[in-house]
Amino acid sequence: MPYVNIRITREGATREQKAQLIAGVTDLLYEVLDKPPAVTFVVIDEVPLEDWGVGGLPVDEYRQSLAAAPKS
Amino acid sequence: MPYVNIRITREGATREQKAQLIAGVTDLLYEVLDKPPAVTFVVIDEVPLEDWGVGGLPVDEYRQSLAAAPKS
Amino acid sequence: MPYVNIRITREGATREQKAQLIAGVTDLLYEVLDKPPAVTFVVIDEVPLEDWGVGGLPVDEYRQSLAAAPKS
Amino acid sequence: MPYVNIRITREGATREQKAQLIAGVTDLLYEVLDKPPAVTFVVIDEVPLEDWGVGGLPVDEYRQSLAAAPKS
Amino acid sequence: MPYVNIRITREGATREQKAQLIAGVTDLLYEVLDKPPAVTFVVIDEVPLEDWGVGGLPVDEYRQSLAAAPKS
Amino acid sequence: MPYVNIRITREGATREQKAQLIAGVTDLLYEVLDKPPAVTFVVIDEVPLEDWGVGGLPVDEYRQSLAAAPKS
Numbered sequence: 001m002p003y004v005n006i007r008i009t010r011e012g013a014t015r016e017q018k019a020q021l022i023a024g025v026t027d028l029l030y031e032v033l034d035k036p037p038a039v040t041f042v043v044i045d046e047v048p049l050e051d052w053g054v055g056g057l058p059v060d061e062y063r064q065s066l067a068a069a070p071k072s
Numbered sequence: 073m074p075y076v077n078i079r080i081t082r083e084g085a086t087r088e089q090k091a092q093l094i095a096g097v098t099d100l101l102y103e104v105l106d107k108p109p110a111v112t113f114v115v116i117d118e119v120p121l122e123d124w125g126v127g128g129l130p131v132d133e134y135r136q137s138l139a140a141a142p143k144s
Numbered sequence: 145m146p147y148v149n150i151r152i153t154r155e156g157a158t159r160e161q162k163a164q165l166i167a168g169v170t171d172l173l174y175e176v177l178d179k180p181p182a183v184t185f186v187v188i189d190e191v192p193l194e195d196w197g198v199g200g201l202p203v204d205e206y207r208q209s210l211a212a213a214p215k216s
Numbered sequence: 217m218p219y220v221n222i223r224i225t226r227e228g229a230t231r232e233q234k235a236q237l238i239a240g241v242t243d244l245l246y247e248v249l250d251k252p253p254a255v256t257f258v259v260i261d262e263v264p265l266e267d268w269g270v271g272g273l274p275v276d277e278y279r280q281s282l283a284a285a286p287k288s
Numbered sequence: 289m290p291y292v293n294i295r296i297t298r299e300g301a302t303r304e305q306k307a308q309l310i311a312g313v314t315d316l317l318y319e320v321l322d323k324p325p326a327v328t329f330v331v332i333d334e335v336p337l338e339d340w341g342v343g344g345l346p347v348d349e350y351r352q353s354l355a356a357a358p359k360s
Numbered sequence: 361m362p363y364v365n366i367r368i369t370r371e372g373a374t375r376e377q378k379a380q381l382i383a384g385v386t387d388l389l390y391e392v393l394d395k396p397p398a399v400t401f402v403v404i405d406e407v408p409l410e411d412w413g414v415g416g417l418p419v420d421e422y423r424q425s426l427a428a429a430p431k432s
Binding site: 151191194195196197198199200201202205 | 375378379381382383385386387397398400401402403404405406
C-alpha cells in the first residue's frame with residue numbers, strides 16, 4: 001500500500017498530465033514491486049515558483065541566473 | 073513533541089470539522105503516549121481531487137469507475 | 145482516502161501503542177469526515193532524539209535546559 | 217526540479233528494485249512534464265509493517281483479517 | 289543533495305522573506321555539511337491558520353486562549 | 361510555529377553537525393519571520409544512499425557517472 005508524493009513547481013500541469021503521472025507511478029509500483037493499484041495512493045503538490053528554492057534562490061531567479069551565465 | 077500531518081481530499085471539510093480532527097489527534101497522543109497537548113502540532117492539507125490518485129486514476133474518476141462496476 | 149503521518153521521537157513506543165494510534169486516528173476520520181477505514185493510511189515515523197530539534201536544540205538537550213531552568 | 221517521495225512497507229525491496237523505481241519515476245517526469253532527469257530527486261522510505269496502518273490496523277494484522285474473512 | 293521542507297502558517301510572508309529563508313537554509317547546509325547549493329532544494333509550504341493545530345486548537349484560537357490566560 | 365524537515369543522505373553527519381543545523385534553521389526563522397525558537401520544530405531524516413535517486417540513478421551510482429564523464 002504505497003504512498004507517493006510528487007512535488008512539482010506550479011507551471012500549468014494539466015489535469016491530463018497529472019492523470020498520466022498518477023497512472024505511470026501506479027503501474028511502476030505494480031511492475032517493480034507487485035503492489036496492487038487499488039492500494040497505491042499518489043498525491044501531487046504544485047508549489048508556487050517563489051516557494052521553491054534551488055541554488056540558494058527562488059527557482060525563477062535561479063533559472064534567470066543560469067540563462068545569464070556565460071557559456072564555457 | 074509530535075508532528076501530525078493529515079492529508080485529505082478537498083471536499084468541503086468545515087473549520088469545525090478540522091478543529092475536531094486537531095482536538096482528536098492531540099487527545100489521542102496524550103492518552104496513548106502521554107504527549108503534552110502544547111507540543112503537539114497537527115497540520116491538515118486539503119488536496120484537490122485531480123491531484124489525488126488511487127487505483128491509477130484521479131480520485132473522482134476512480135469513484136466513477138467503482139460506481140459503474142457490475143456488482144458481484 | 146486520507147493519509148496521516150505521525151512523527152514522534154523514538155522513545156520506546158510499543159507495538160500496542162502504535163496500534164492504538166492507528167486505530168484512534170482511523171476512527172476519528174470516520175467519525176468526523178465519514179472516511180471509510182479501509183482507505184485510511186496511517187504511517188508512524190519514530191525519529192531519533194538527536195534528529196529532532198526544538199528551541200534551537202536537539203530535544204534531549206532542550207529538555208535538560210528546561211529542567212535546569214529556575215522556576216518562576 | 218521535482219521531488220518525489222515513495223513510501224512503501226519494508227518487505228525486502230532490493231537495491232535493484234529501488235533503482236528501477238528511481239529510474240522509472242525520473243523517466244515518467246521527463247516524458248510527461250519534460251523535467252530534466254538531473255533535477256529530479258526521488259527518495260524512498262521503507263516503513264516497518266507495525267508502523268503502517270490501514271483499515272484501523274497495523275498492516276500485517278490487516279492482511280490477516282482479510283485472509284480470514286469469508287468470501288462473498 | 290538535500291531536500292528541505294519549511295512549513296509555516298500563512299500570515300503574509302513576503303517573497304523577499306521567503307527568498308531569505310531559501311538563501312539561509314542553503315548556506316547553512318553548505319557551511320555545516322559542505323552541500324553544494326546547486327543541489328539543495330528548499331520548499332516552503334504556507335498553511336492556512338485553520339489548518340494548523342497546536343494545544344488541541346486551531347492556531348488562531350490557541351493564541352487567543354494564551355492571550356486570555358491569567359498571568360501567574 | 362514552524363515545522364522544518366531536512367532530508368539528507370546518510371553519510372556520517374555527526375550529532376554536533378545536526379545540532380548546528382537545528383540551531384541554524386531555528387535562528388533563521390527567528391531572524392526572518394520573528395518565529396519564537398520554542399515553537400520551531402526541526403526534524404532531520406538521514407536517507408540511505410541506495411534510497412535517494414537523482415538523474416535517474418541511486419545517488420552513489422550518479423556520483424560515479426559524473427566522475428567518469430569526460431570533462432568538456
